[in-house]
Amino acid sequence: MAATQRRGRRIMMTEGELDAYLTERRTCRVATVSPDGRPHAGALWFAWDGTSLWLYSLTRSRRWADLRRDPRIAVVIDDGEEYGELRGVELSGTVEFAGEVPRTGEPCPELELAERLFARKNFGLESMPHDGRHAWLRLTPDAVASWDFRKLGGP
Template sequence: MTDTQRRGRRIMMTPDEIDAFLREQRTCRVATVSPDGRPHVGALWFAWDGTSLWLYSITRSRRWADLRHDPRVAVVVDDGKDYGELRGVELSGSVDFVGEAPRTGETYPELDVPERLFAAKNFGLDAMVHDGRHAWLRLTPEAVTSWDFRKIPQG
């Protein structure tokens, strides 16, 4: 899942810490590039299944159009208010489009787990409610970088 993180080894998270962090956080920032080279960053809720980050994106968004042209993406999930509390994970790679677009609730066994995780984490529900405007993107990261400033010795 991860490339070797060369810088900041002393503040990087362990695989278990990354997994726990991604399971508890709700919001990520997704960076894409449009066909004319303009960068775009937008916030989304997500679900983490232990291997892939699942993004539920509006299909009529700039993000969706950018990813249809070029599926490469960088995603940051971060947390912390004070400098010594900052921690986060950057995941990068290419997304896969999974299920129908927009999502109406057709049976896709591959979406059972991410939809259950997403509905529980973000809405406190047992099942996903589909609005006919969103669809699923799966990022199985090619590279992962993490930081946890709480690991910096104080003093």
């Protein structure tokens, strides 16, 4: 996948656990860099294809403008309430813009899998509804860090 995690090997997810986790989870938090250098974070739904994280973002958003200027991104997907339940993944790298902007549904082989996965997971549909306000971002991560505190055992 990406760079190997150096610390926390004991709580690191295996490749299979990571793939299953990213496939089942629905919401992520996306961090971008604003023009003044400050971070900006917001929540988005996503789809995972086994290699890349696909984000369907409003094209008239601060996130979109930030990424057009500087495509570096960090994304966190996590859950758990109690310490021993905490688990998650941080993915970082550079996004690529995919397909038409904004997306209106023109045929695009590059987006077929991402749109099918996203539509099933988030809308319970077999095909992607397009509103002409969103477009696709693809993150194929340069670095991945994961944690699953349930592996520590305990109460």
